Amino acid sequence: MELRQIQYFVAVAEELHFGRAAERLHIGQPAVSQQVRRLERELHTQLFDRSGRTVTLTPVGRALLPEGRELLKALDVFAAKARRLATQSEATFRIGISSALGGRLDDFLDALPDGGAGTRFEFQTLDARTRLEEVRAGRLDAAFIRGIDSAPGLRLLTLWYDPLVVALPASHPLARRDVLDLADLAGLPLRMASRTDNPVLFDTVLSACRKEGFEPPLGPSSTGLQDTLAEIGAGAPAWTLMYPTAARTVSSRRIALLPLEGEPITICMFLAVRETADPERLEVLTETSAQVRRKVAGELRQSRRPQ
Known part of the structure; x- marks a missing residue:
């Protein structure tokens, strides 16, 4: 038959x-x-x-x-x-990334169904604004993005929250501590991106400082992390905040990197995808994002437990 x-x-x-x-x-x-x-x-x-x-x-x-x-x-x-x-099995995912994802990109790939077996990836390192534009235009399937709370036409899938790390001159007396209270930094100028360039980061940090009872004096707006670190390393009395993945790439002995004591200042990392994305691809990316979110949250809880 x-x-x-x-x-x-x-x-x-x-x-x-x-x-x-x-x-x-x-x-x-x-x-x-x-x-x-x-x-x-x-x-x-x-x-x-x-x-x-x-x-x-x-x-x-x-x-x-x-x-x-x-x-x-x-x-x-x-x-x-x-x-x-x-x-x-033949799918190619085109993903926009920043230059400082570090091991978190490995976490994302590990969380894919079957560890991403049979799936090809094309990664493009682009600035944040271009990443979003490329996703909207359909030239990228998704993009890692921080420092936003909405993106018209896009869906933001929560990946993890980055606890920010303080960078200040290694010659400063505060650099000899193991951890810092945010209030310890009240007298030092704060260097970071302007509110126009990164409103979420700017508002989050200023809000945390005000909660501690001070208004930080603002130094020149940061035009780039490496330039800002170079100026701080040269002895400029200032401080800035860095994402953990970027902090791991700092090798200068003139920069001290310290965590904040108590409740950390965090910024969310999202995966931006089109609202009209292919349903099957969207399902894969949504489930992968959830897996990464659970893994990173568990690591952060573990790191905060008393030793």
């Missing part, structure tokens, strides 16, 4: 005409008649009554028609799933 024989049987049963069934199947009528007769021989029963001027189903044919349709439906589901899996 062959699946095409079931297909021909269902077509004739629905058309009750071998010629119309052949047209529907885009094959010759003799082939349809031949395969239906072979099926009847295989089943040792007659499916159609051909004795009159019209074709009719026998009682056995009527009873088998629902099962025949179910078989063909199952075949369609089987084929569709095979195509979907083949597409997934």
Whole structure:
């Protein structure tokens, strides 16, 4: 018995005409008649009554028609799933990243279904604004992004919260401590991006300082982390805040990096995707983001426990 024989049987049963069934199947009528007769021989029963001027189903044919349709439906589901899996296995995800993701990018890749096996990735290191523009335009499937709380046309999937680290001159007396209270920094100028360039970071840090009872004097706006660190390392009386992944790349002995005591100042890292993204790709990215979020949150809880 062959699946095409079931297909021909269902077509004739629905058309009750071998010629119309052949047209529907885009094959010759003799082939349809031949395969239906072979099926009847295989089943040792007659499916159609051909004795009159019209074709009719026998009682056995009527009873088998629902099962025949179910078989063909199952075949369609089987084929569709095979195509979907083949597409997934060949999928290429284009992801926009920053230059300071560090091991967090490994966490993201590890969290993918099957560890990302069979999936290709193309990473592009771009500035934040360009990353978002490329996702909106469909030239990127997703982008890692910090320092925003909304993005029109995009969905923001929470990945993790970065506890910010203080950077100040290694020659400053505060640099000899293991941890800092935020209030200890009240007299030092704060160097960071302007509110225009990074409103979420600016507002978060200023709000934390005000909660500690001081308004930090603002130094020149940071135009780039490396330039700011170079000026601080040269002895400028100032401090700034860094993401942990970026802090791990600092090798200058003239810079001291210290955590803040108590409740940390955190900034959320998101994965930005289009609201109209392909549902299957969106499902993969949503589940992966949730896995990363749980993993990083667990690590942070563990690190805060008393030793």
